[in-house]
Amino acid sequence: PVPSLLPGEKRPTLTSPQPPSSRPPCLLLVQVSKNYRSVIRACMEDMHQAAISTRDSALQSQYSIQVSILSAMELIWNLCEILFVEAAPAGPLLLRLLDWVQLHICDVDNMVREVLSSENPSKHKLFWNVVDIFVLQGRMDEARHLLSKEAIANPTSMNMYKILDDLMKKMPVPSLGNTQTLTEMELKWQHWHEECQRYLQDGTFASNSHMESICKILLGDENAILEKKELMTTWYHFLVTRLLYSHPTVKPMELRFYAQSSMDMFLGEESSPEPLDTILMAAFEFELHQVIKECSVALSNWWFVAHLTDLLDHCKLLQSHNLYFGSNMREFLLLEYASGLFSHPSLWQLGVDYFDHCPEYGRVYLELHIERIPLNTEQKALKVLRICEQRQMHEQVRSICKIMAMKALRNNRLGSALSWSIRAKDAAFATLISDRFLKDYCERGCFSDLDLIDNLGPSMLLSDRLTFLGKYREFHRLYGEKRFSEAARLLLMLMTAHIAPCSFWMTLLTDALPLLEQKEVIFSAEQTYELMRCLEDLTAGKLNRQKFQDDDVETMKVEMLRLALARNLARVIVKEGTLEGS
């Protein structure tokens, strides 16, 4: 599969290297930048492996395209690192650019290997090509090494060789440490340049066109360098070579002039710039916004621009010119990237992190996206919930709990539904489920999910119906433990405190029957009067509502209750009227 994002395994774990508050030193950011580049490289390697191991030619070409895109990405990123993150000053700038060029023209290595491994390197047809490319890339030692072979094979040119070798050895290069100032270097370079000039004009190299051409290159002769167009392959290589031999102390801000002219000279009339060229040119011109824009247009995924912009933002390079909806470019791109992650079954969790790093809109984007994650399993739901709870996204928590409760209810898992609705603090739903529990009880005579109901604790208070359910279950427990008077008291309270719904009173009164029929008197006189009153309220109400479907059964129950209550009353009056001991 051709990913529109970078392959999952090599995803970088950082989005913003440092939290916005601290000021990271430049070196740290350079390191971060290098990390990103190594990630790109790793992806490239993976893609390359995939390309060579597949037999499907369509897939292979897709993979190869991806490899070249990734390679371009790394090229661009590397240049941005040199120019913007590291912000290499004049001097080291050239050295970095040389490294950059060397790193990205890989054909050289193959050629080099071929020549060096041959029996007679200096006789190889590509020999001078390799020498030239070394010179063009400023790889003096390697060039000199090869040249020495030529000198050995061709003793007549020994003199010429010695002079050229000497010139190449002496060439002043900018140093990385603080061992010389730019002015010092420039001076040295001027002297050296003049020396080369003298030798050329003296005709020292006249008899060997190759060496003469090298000398011309050393002198920064543009035509001589351009002759080696095929070896350099790109205008930016040409640019760097030009700089090396005509203006090694180039300042960053001067790059743009050389860049434009290099491109013009190299491409000539026939070719026009490609997307990559435009991007690199924008970078040489230090037009950051242009770089980002061009990259957005040319590259098919958000990963690159989002992360590059984030890095540049940390370098304090992007002026936060307010986009019309008030956010800045870094956030805009990160939001786009993270949104893309949410459509992926497992990458959405990464998306959460990214949204967290978007101070303005991250939260609301997360709120909108997180509700759309399919909650296939309970674990996934819990995971999503945890994320919402950590961020105090109460609406989303409620919503998710409600969804899970509804799902559980649909699958008749009442206990699960109840615990979800408690978590959602959804009173209405809890009432609905409690009713279902009670209905089940009436039909089957027992409760399901006893554990849950027994351990409701304070959440029982979420809804009246739920409270009733909890208390009713408690009544049954007390009865089971033969704590009759407590059970009786509770039963009565359920009706008198109107915790029990009217529809349930009949059931409760019926539950009172065994208590009334006990050998021991359990209900006091007062309690019995209360019970009688409840019964009368109930039957009076019933008369009005004409619920006479179970006509006979109902009337019989009422009769039985009246009888039991009357008997109980008789017994209790006697008991209460009797003095102790007499």
Place this chain on the structure above:
Amino acid sequence: MLPNRPPFPPQVSVINTVDTSHEDMIHDAQMDYYGTRLATCSSDRSVKIFDVRNGGQILIADLRGHEGPVWQVAWAHPMYGNILASCSYDRKVIIWKEENGTWEKTYEYTGHDSSVNSVCWAPHDYGLILACGSSDGAISLLSYTGDGQWEVKKISNAHTIGCNAVSWAPAVVPGSLIEQPSGQKPNYIKRFASGGCDNLVKIWKEEDGQWKEEQKLEAHSDWVRDVAWAPSIGLPTSTIASCSQDGRVFIWTCDDASGNSWSPKLLHKFNDVVWHVSWSITANILAVSGGDNKVTLWKESVDGLWACISDVNKGQGGVSAVTEGQQNEQ
């Protein structure tokens, strides 16, 4: 080295094609909340539901109950269960519900005198409420009150000749991103937009339990076929997209919280009637489909201009489902 690309990210491509086996024109296709199921409806009077996870397409249900072409389907929020509403030329609105793994009709509304053209569920924060727009010019609001009961409120003569589309405003207090709301539940003001044969887009507001016409948006020169109120990210701006028989798509924006001044921006003039418009979740992409047999996606760039980011040409006889709440007309 880099291939040339069309001028705007992201790359958009068709990810799946679903063969619904509908026997006639398909008028609407809607993904559910999670993008795992697809509901389609057709002139063949049926509503079909597919499981489209992982690029598959498994028919879950074939719902019969309408006696005429079915114009639209709409999924309710999952917290109410798996509920789908459909409306049809047969003047009926049917609400279907999945119980114990099977889909059944749970409610049928026959209060309109003419074809019902559009149904739209309100934001879940308001409860389970369905707005229905009909060719008899009225808009009905069905509210679930519990126990299988629905309460009906009707706005008669909402649009002369007929109402073609309804779309609810998101349940966000405008400006809430900037001023943090207090811990209590905010006072929602329920609003929705409708589009009609009077070429108008109207905005309706509920005040004291009554629905009143709040705004009239005039810009189209022919029947308004669809309206879509963009999801909100808490900014003070409200946005509505409308499309019409006149081939134009307008983006209406209102900058103040009181909702008084709406200004239209022409997205594009197409060569044919535009049937549907639909917003992505975070409202940064608008999908447009029309009689020119194309589906296009539009995005607002940083300088406020709308650009087309993709062009998905549909072949003859095929049905395409695209991820972002896309609606299409074959």
